[in-house]
Amino acid sequence: MNLSIATDLFPLLAGILAALVCGLLGNFLVLRKLSLMGDAISHSVLPGLVIAFLLTASRNPLPMFIGATIAGVATALLTEAIKRFGKVDPGASMGVVFSILFALGVLLIEQAAARQIDLDADCVLHGQLETLVWYAAPDSINALFSTETLRDVPRQITTLSIALAAALAAILLLFKELRLAAFDPALATALGFNATALHYLLMILVAAATVASFEAVGSILVIAMLVCPAATARLLTDRLPAQLWVSAAAAVAAATLGYLASIAIPAALDKPAVNAAGSMTLAAGAILTAAILISPTHGVLARAIRRQRLARTVAKEDLLATLYRAQENGQHEVTTTLLKAVTGRSLAATIQDAQRQNLLTIHKGNAALTPQGTHAARQLVRKHRLWEHYLVGKAGIAPDHVHDTAERLEHTNIEPATAQSPATDPHGRHIPPPA
Amino acid sequence: MNPSNATPENNATSLADVSTAWPSLEDTLRVLTLRAGFNTNTVVAGATLLGLAAGVVGVFALLRKRSLVTDALSHATLPGIALAFLAATALGYTGRSLPVLLTGAAVTGVAAIACIQLILKHTRLREDAAIGIVLSVSFGAGVVGLSYIQSNAAANAAGLSKFIYGQTAAMSVADATFMGVIAAAAIAAALLLHKEFALVCFNDAFAKVGGWPVAAIDLAMMTLVVLVTVAGLQAVGLILVVALLIIPAVAARFWTQRLSRLLVLAGALGALSGYLGATASALLPRQPAGAVIVLTAGTIFTISMLFAPRRGVIANTARHARLRLRIAGEHLLEAAHDHARDHPHTPHLDRATRYSIARQRGWHPAALAAITALLVARKRLATTRRGLTLTPRGAADGARVRRNHDLWTAYLIKHADVAPNHVDWSVDQVEHVLSTELIAQLEDELQTQPQTETRART
Numbered sequence: 001m002n003l004s005i006a007t008d009l010f011p012l013l014a015g016i017l018a019a020l021v022c023g024l025l026g027n028f029l030v031l032r033k034l035s036l037m038g039d040a041i042s043h044s045v046l047p048g049l050v051i052a053f054l055l056t057a058s059r060n061p062l063p064m065f066i067g068a069t070i071a072g073v074a075t076a077l078l079t080e081a082i083k084r085f086g087k088v089d090p091g092a093s094m095g096v097v098f099s100i101l102f103a104l105g106v107l108l109i110e111q112a113a114a115r116q117i118d119l120d121a122d123c124v125l126h127g128q129l130e131t132l133v134w135y136a137a138p139d140s141i142n143a144l145f146s147t148e149t150l151r152d153v154p155r156q157i158t159t160l161s162i163a164l165a166a167a168l169a170a171i172l173l174l175f176k177e178l179r180l181a182a183f184d185p186a187l188a189t190a191l192g193f194n195a196t197a198l199h200y201l202l203m204i205l206v207a208a209a210t211v212a213s214f215e216a217v218g219s220i221l222v223i224a225m226l227v228c229p230a231a232t233a234r235l236l237t238d239r240l241p242a243q244l245w246v247s248a249a250a251a252v253a254a255a256t257l258g259y260l261a262s263i264a265i266p267a268a269l270d271k272p273a274v275n276a277a278g279s280m281t282l283a284a285g286a287i288l289t290a291a292i293l294i295s296p297t298h299g300v301l302a303r304a305i306r307r308q309r310l311a312r313t314v315a316k317e318d319l320l321a322t323l324y325r326a327q328e329n330g331q332h333e334v335t336t337t338l339l340k341a342v343t344g345r346s347l348a349a350t351i352q353d354a355q356r357q358n359l360l361t362i363h364k365g366n367a368a369l370t371p372q373g374t375h376a377a378r379q380l381v382r383k384h385r386l387w388e389h390y391l392v393g394k395a396g397i398a399p400d401h402v403h404d405t406a407e408r409l410e411h412t413n414i415e416p417a418t419a420q421s422p423a424t425d426p427h428g429r430h431i432p433p434p435a
Numbered sequence: 436m437n438p439s440n441a442t443p444e445n446n447a448t449s450l451a452d453v454s455t456a457w458p459s460l461e462d463t464l465r466v467l468t469l470r471a472g473f474n475t476n477t478v479v480a481g482a483t484l485l486g487l488a489a490g491v492v493g494v495f496a497l498l499r500k501r502s503l504v505t506d507a508l509s510h511a512t513l514p515g516i517a518l519a520f521l522a523a524t525a526l527g528y529t530g531r532s533l534p535v536l537l538t539g540a541a542v543t544g545v546a547a548i549a550c551i552q553l554i555l556k557h558t559r560l561r562e563d564a565a566i567g568i569v570l571s572v573s574f575g576a577g578v579v580g581l582s583y584i585q586s587n588a589a590a591n592a593a594g595l596s597k598f599i600y601g602q603t604a605a606m607s608v609a610d611a612t613f614m615g616v617i618a619a620a621a622i623a624a625a626l627l628l629h630k631e632f633a634l635v636c637f638n639d640a641f642a643k644v645g646g647w648p649v650a651a652i653d654l655a656m657m658t659l660v661v662l663v664t665v666a667g668l669q670a671v672g673l674i675l676v677v678a679l680l681i682i683p684a685v686a687a688r689f690w691t692q693r694l695s696r697l698l699v700l701a702g703a704l705g706a707l708s709g710y711l712g713a714t715a716s717a718l719l720p721r722q723p724a725g726a727v728i729v730l731t732a733g734t735i736f737t738i739s740m741l742f743a744p745r746r747g748v749i750a751n752t753a754r755h756a757r758l759r760l761r762i763a764g765e766h767l768l769e770a771a772h773d774h775a776r777d778h779p780h781t782p783h784l785d786r787a788t789r790y791s792i793a794r795q796r797g798w799h800p801a802a803l804a805a806i807t808a809l810l811v812a813r814k815r816l817a818t819t820r821r822g823l824t825l826t827p828r829g830a831a832d833g834a835r836v837r838r839n840h841d842l843w844t845a846y847l848i849k850h851a852d853v854a855p856n857h858v859d860w861s862v863d864q865v866e867h868v869l870s871t872e873l874i875a876q877l878e879d880e881l882q883t884q885p886q887t888e889t890r891a892r893t
Contacts, residue, residue: 033561033563034563035566035567036506036566043674085752088685091503092497092500092502092503092681092684092685095677096682096685096736100678100732100733102674102678103729103733106600107722107723110726111721220571220578223570224571224575227564227567230564231564234564235560262579271586271587272587277575278576278577280575281571282579284571284572285571288568288572298558
């Protein structure tokens with residue numbers, strides 16, 4: 001794979017900048033359950049763009065930027081209005097607004113095309129990353145670091161840099177307020193921050209980021225970057241500052257990997273490169289999938305392992321408690337066939353676990369507790385019966401209804417608070433003394 | 436944006452220059468009555484049937500709060516189309532075959548719904564994020580697939596991207612027949628499974644407890660949504676088919692509260708949008724039919740939202756205003772009653788008293804004037820030289836409101852354990868809506884003389 005400054009520097013840079021600005025703002029959308037507002041806004045800026053273009057009859061970016069931002073904020077306002085005044089489901093009201101505005105945009109584009117004005121709806125969707133070729137590119141990397149190169153930077157990259165600076169400034173200056181509004185808008189309002197104003201500031205920033213991004217990368221990447229990096233970060237951390245850093249890293253990684261993959265993978269198959277923005281979207285999806293699977297705290301695998309461990313502990317403890325109760329009845333050995341009825345889990349594995357920890361011994365198909373096992377089982381049965389005592393005495397539950405609850409609570413670390421150690425449980429059984 | 440190749444003269448045009456040759460009434464009638472030639476008839480009929488099917492099916496999506504799931508579904512059809520094209524070409528068939536492409540679209544569409552459910556079940560992400568993730572990533576996959584096909588496929592692959600925006604004008608008889616079949620299936624399912632769909636839409640937990648196969652019923656509903664989406668891809672494109680699924684259903688919801696009527700109405704509004712939109716696009720040059728159909732639906736939605744008699748915004752606002760006015764009037768009568776009781780020698784409300792009441796209630800002087808005028812017109816207050824006095828009917832009303840207030844206050848203090856200095860505000864809201872039965876019951880239960888409470892207040 002050969003990368004050259006002329007063909008690859010600016011597209012990659014534009015992709016990274018767009019991913020960063022959208023990825024950072026996306027955190028606040030995802031937390032406020034507004035992820036789809038990015039989707040809606042990126043569809044509905046289309047008529048704003050076209051109207052500004054038709055009115056000014058030029059590709060001057062400023063009017064188009066203003067038109068699109070107005071359309072974006074109008075989407076947020078109209079969605080809110082339809083939701084509140086029409087009492088329509090929030091998802092449906094968003095769908096109504098953006099699809100109507102998008103249809104209006106498509107219609108206006110046709111009108112523009114009637115007069116040989118070339119506005120292409122396709123490039124709004126997919127972007128035009130590949131056209132950011134730097135014809136006068138220097139040959140060596142060292143030549144990049146001179147003021148000369150600044151003049152050659154294309155408009156898209158300048159626009160994106162400004163949008164990124166604005167987003168960063170807003171996040172840094174209003175971090176406390178945005179955080180409060182993201183988690184508890186009612187509290188924010190009660191404390192005197194205007195949560196509604198913050199909401200619309202966020203909408204303006206999202207609209208601006210959308211408009212700045214999609215001339216270079218297309219709205220599809222905008223939608224993906226507003227959701228995927230933030231969702232990735234949300235699965236990896238529980239703290240907002242960390243989430244912002246992780247989402248920024250995920251966004252940059254998605255843009256870089258996606259861009260490289262769009263060239264490298266087809267090249268390996270001897271084909272021309274595929275659409276870079278689409279490929280970046282897929283990379284963002286792949287990173288998110290990885291986070292869903294292997295996040296140490298919230299990942300599917302980690303949670304499956306935690307559940308598995310808990311199930312093993314519970315099965316082992318149930319086994320010990322059963323043997324202890326048999327001991328209380330004078331039966332010091334229990335046949336493994338009888339035990340099978342008690343533990344839901346595969347018995348052989350559970351017994352092996354317990355044997356390895358030196359909690360029980362097996363002799364000719366009969367299981368018996370070791371002294372160590374007796375000690376552990378006594379504590380379990382004590383907790384069980386204390387809970388039964390507590391549930392009947394303090395929570396007012398009938399004695400024949402407490403067993404199942406106590407059966408679950410005995411596996412926790414919590415022992416109920418009792419004034420003086422009771423000697424027997426509600427069923428009249430002895431409560432073993434503490435260790 | 437593509438670099439503009441337009442000349443400066445062309446660029447100098449502006450919106451004001453848009454001049455469309457309006458069709459004659461004769462032409463309009465010809466298209467509307469399906470006498471405008473075979474091709475136009477096919478398009479109009481196909482769009483109408485699609486609108487009908489989408490309207491009916493959209494109701495279930497709306498009631499299940501899945502409106503935006505359909506958005507993810509429709510975006511996810513694009514990779515299916517690309518994959519189906521590649522697979523068919525690789526196997527040596529022509530990749531452009533419509534059934535093949537639509538099958539691919541349906542498969543990835545269903546997979547997208549499954550992905551959303553999986554993300555919701557196994558991660559802490561919420562529904563909005565799940566929809567956004569699936570929508571954008573699958574559409575990105577579709578874009579990559581299309582760009583691969585465009586630069587690699589030897590066969591003529593042009594036209595795959597028409598599924599994004601649709602091509603109503605190119606609708607064939609087979610397409611229109613397909614729409615007809617989908618519409619028939621949607622209506623048949625809505626009729627046959629009406630009870631099951633209603634149950635799952637309104638109370639799925641109850642349906643589950645009742646032993647209904649909720650998952651299967653849900654699947655049947657989503658299958659209908661997938662069918663309509665796939666059918667609409669060709670005609671209006673994957674972005675705007677969502678509009679046909681959402682908008683007629685939401686618009687119909689303003690007019691009725693009954694599911695059966697909602698289904699009929701949503702189907703009718705969808706069909707009307709398709710019919711009028713396709714007609715307009717056939718008559719006017721350069722009007723893409725998909726967009727015109729959606730904008731027609733949007734117009735119907737706007738009219739419904741504003742003017743629907745019970746749930747419309749105007750009716751709602753008027754009802755709200757009437758209630759507020761009535762409550763304000765009752766507060767003024769109550770205040771007048773209290774004033775007359777406390778000042779038996781000067782029972783009339785002079786200007787200063789009226790303004791002090793308005794200040795307490797937070798009324799603007801204009802609002803006070805309006806309320807006073809209304810009460811005078813209703814003969815509850817009468818104008819005298821020294822100010823406003825209560826007419827006998829006004830006095831009775833004022834006394835009634837005061838009595839309700841005191842009864843409810845006494846009830847709250849005695850039975851609801853509310854602190855005496857905390858009850859007044861909430862009572863102010865409730866005193867207007869106590870029914871006669873409730874008042875009788877309160878009097879019965881309290882066995883008190885409300886006057887004692889009144890005296891304590893003065």
